Amino acid sequence: MHDPNLLMGKHFEGNPFEVGGYKWKAVATRCPSTQEPREVLKVFFVSCNDVKIRAHVSYSVSFEQDMLAQQSSRVLRIACPYTMIDEVDVPLDGFVTENEDSLRRGEVTVFFDLKNVRAANEEDQPGPMVNTRAVGLEIIDRQSIDMWLRGCKFGIASLSKERGSDVFNCSLVRFWAQSHPNHRYWLCKRTESGGIAVDKCVDSTGVMESFGSACQQDNGKELWLTVFREKKNADESFQPVDEDSIVVFCKLWERPYGYLSYLGHLFVKKRARCSHLAKEIMDMVGSVRDRGNCGVYLEERYSELKDITRLSSTLRQGGVVSGSVVILRTWSMDNTAPQGADLQRLLHSYEAPARADHDFSNGLSLSSSVQFFSTSDAYVYLDQLPIVNSFPLPSEPVLSDNEAPEADDGVARS
Numbered sequence: 302m303h304d305p306n307l308l309m310g311k312h313f314e315g316n317p318f319e320v321g322g323y324k325w326k327a328v329a330t331r332c333p334s335t336q337e338p339r340e341v342l343k344v345f346f347v348s349c350n351d352v353k354i355r356a357h358v359s360y361s362v363s364f365e366q367d368m369l370a371q372q373s374s375r376v377l378r379i380a381c382p383y384t385m386i387d388e389v390d391v392p393l394d395g396f397v398t399e400n401e402d403s404l405r406r407g408e409v410t411v412f413f414d415l416k417n418v419r420a421a422n423e424e425d426q427p428g429p430m431v432n433t434r435a436v437g438l439e440i441i442d443r444q445s446i447d448m449w450l451r452g453c454k455f456g457i458a459s460l461s462k463e464r465g466s467d468v469f470n471c472s473l474v475r476f477w478a479q480s481h482p483n484h485r486y487w488l489c490k491r492t493e494s495g496g497i498a499v500d501k502c503v504d505s506t507g508v509m510e511s512f513g514s515a516c517q518q519d520n521g522k523e524l525w526l527t528v529f530r531e532k533k534n535a536d537e538s539f540q541p542v543d544e545d546s547i548v549v550f551c552k553l554w555e556r557p558y559g560y561l562s563y564l565g566h567l568f569v570k571k572r573a574r575c576s577h578l579a580k581e582i583m584d585m586v587g588s589v590r591d592r593g594n595c596g597v598y599l600e601e602r603y604s605e606l607k608d609i610t611r612l613s614s615t616l617r618q619g620g621v622v623s624g625s626v627v628i629l630r631t632w633s634m635d636n637t638a639p640q641g642a643d644l645q646r647l648l649h650s651y652e653a654p655a656r657a658d659h660d661f662s663n664g665l666s667l668s669s670s671v672q673f674f675s676t677s678d679a680y681v682y683l684d685q686l687p688i689v690n691s692f693p694l695p696s697e698p699v700l701s702d703n704e705a706p707e708a709d710d711g712v713a714r715s
Contacts, residue, residue, distance in 0.1 A: 313328065314328050321356065321419070322418065323354055324348075325347065325386075326347045327344065327345065327411065329344045334392065340392075341393065342396075343388060343390055343391075344388065346387045348385070349476050349480060350382060351383075352382060353421040353425065354379070354380045355377065355378070355417070355419060355420075356380075356386060356415045356416065356417060357377050357415070358372075359375045359413075360412060360413045360414065361373070361412045362389055362409070363410045364409050364410075365407040365408065370389050377417075378427075379421050379427040381431065381471055382468075382469060382472050382477075383472040383476045383480075384427075384473060385473075432469075433469050433470065434513070437462070437524065437525045437526070438464070439465055439525060439527040440529075441458055441497060443563060443565070447563050450562065450563055455600055456496060456497075456626060457563075459495075462519070468512050470513035473511055474488075474511065474512055474515055475503060478504070483533050484531065485502065485504070486503040487502050487503065487530075488526070490527070491517060491525070491527055494602045496626075498622065499547070499548040499623040499624035529548065546569070547570075547622065548566050548623050549578065549621065549623075549624075550566050550625070550626045550627070551563075551626075551627055552564060552628045553631075571616060572615055574613055574614070575612035575613070575619040576610070578616060578627070579597035579610045579611070582629050583595060586629060594632055595610075595630060595631040596608060596610045597629055598610075598627065599625060607620065
């Protein structure tokens with residue numbers, strides 16, 4: 302890493318790389334020190350693998366000719382999937398000038414040495430301070446929504462959560478999501494009425510946010526996390542979003558059919574008008590040529606519908622939030638548009654077929670990839686790094702290990 306003043310982005314996150322046949326990534330961020338009055342630069346070495354890993358680890362951090370931190374003897378550590386295997390605290394005092402008015406310039410070298418890297422056994426445990434409690438993961442995607450609409454008309458998911466897989470409480474959400482390059486994940490919250498409120502994209506979460514910190518507790522017992530999953534082809538890119546973007550789920554109800562189909566989702570700006578949203582939804586259906594013969598309705602609590610087709614108010618004023626569900630309803634030329642309660646009674650009048658079992662055959666595959674500190678065109682000064690007040694514990698050293706010495710598996714250097 303060249304020049305301690307220059308760290309990429311809001312945090313430093315190196316490119317993925319491989320050591321010992323497994324994938325790793327390095328991350329750096331500012332944290333308050335628990336022992337020193339000043340802050341520290343905390344460097345994490347993260348396992349980006351879907352299995353538990355064991356390795357003997359040593360490290361050193363130097364600035365020019367000065368050694369700032371060192372662990373010369375290798376320590377056996379166990380890392381759960383997508384968690385840090387080790388960390389280094391570097392006091393910022395080592396980077397400041399003598400008069401403490403600026404940061405010194407120079408080259409910082411971070412050296413991690415890993416030996417005996419391998420998948421851990423069942424008896425290999427990361428330590429009592431590492432939270433390995435299971436978090437139930439529910440995935441909402443096009444397939445699950447299509448399955449739901451085969452038997453139901455309101456909402457996009459069952460009121461009861463559908464367990465897709467389990468993840469570790471301590472696993473870091475960001476690195477888990479990065480292991481699926483053709484998927485983009487959005488953190489969601491289950492509402493009291495059973496709806497889905499889309500919170501934020503996993504790409505915008507903190508690098509140290511774990512499943513445990515993002516999940517909800519079910520009746521004081523089980524831990525759950527619901528995510529919405531987008532999918533793209535390998536040669537495509539996801540639609541850019543920002544903090545002003547919200548997700549709206551769209552369904553189609555065509556005359557004379559009684560069932561609803563899933564159109565997809567839209568990204569719209571919070572300050573957009575409801576009428577603008579209605580036009581965008583109509584543009585999603587090529588067969589809608591006469592916009593006078595269709596309407597857009599917002600699903601509200603207790604299975605109520607609200608006509609927002611020509612509503613001039615903003616999305617927020619009209620009740621549209623991230624995770625809202627809207628229905629595009631079409632009707633024949635010789636029919637007048639159904640209004641209010643008439644449309645709701647019409648929707649409820651159709652017999653719903655028996656719901657098929659939820660299929661998660663395309664569920665999660667926990668894997669990831671990884672390289673260390675690398676150069677980029679985008680830089681930020683060290684004093685612009687956000688201060689992280691809390692972070693998960695790394696794997697704890699194993700106090701006893703009778704394993705015979707072996708040849709080194711690999712070394713990571715930046």
